[in-house]
Amino acid sequence: MAEPIESITLPPAEHPSQEGKWLQAALQRWLDEEFLPEAVNQNIAQRASQVFVRQRMEGENDLNALVMAILTEMQGFDFSKSFYSEFAIANAVGDLLLASLGIDRCCGN
Template structure:
């Protein structure tokens, strides 16, 4: 029988604004290095970080719920000037957070 993947809970947010600044910088760097450095990447990173900070300030610690919130709210974002989508952004945020926690994200481990 297949076991469900356990949820990942982030540590409590003591300084969500600082987390948001860190996330915005890391996400923009990821966006700029994954394809091309473009101004729209700054806007995307800022918006994703704003969503993240608001969710954390509201007490959300579950990584899956944070990813879903980013997907849902970024659906209204105009990605026409970008190579990315709300799914790519949410996945990148998840990867960055997992890396920061020292969790290996390869192969479902």
């Protein structure tokens, strides 16, 4: 039987707004590089960052819970002018956070 994936806990947020600015810039850069730079990418990155900051300010440190919160709240975002979906955004945020912790997203090391 397969073992469940262990949860990853982020360090407690000391400066959530700075984390949010970093995430917004990193996510927009990823969005612009993954396909074509689009004006909507800024709005997507800003909205995902807002959700992330709010969750962190509420004390959420669990990576899975943060990704699920972004996925859930981005379902209300209008992606009609984008190549992306709420799933791509939530996954990208998870990957960016793992990279910031020095964790290889491919193999979990």
